[in-house]
Amino acid sequence: MLGWALTFFIVALIAAVLGFGGIAGASAGIAQILFFVFLVLFVVSLVARAVRG
Template sequence: MLHYAVVFFVIALIAAVFGFGGIAAGAAGIAKILFIVFVILAVATFLFGRNRGT
């Protein structure tokens, strides 16, 4: 999931360089949402995975 967030971030940067503001804003928004979901899932995995081992 982090890979997709980085891909959309790169798309947003390329679109911004070429002047496509709407596409850049959309791709940046998608990248931000994917990154937040990744962080939430990573924290949940660390918390619940630690309890499973004991």
């Protein structure tokens, strides 16, 4: 999940440098969503592991 977020972030950076604002904005939005999903799943897995022992 984090790999996909980094991939979309890099695509957004390249698109921004080349002047494709719409693609850069969309890719940055997708990267942000994926990053927050990754964080939520990571915290859930940490809590589940702590509860199990």
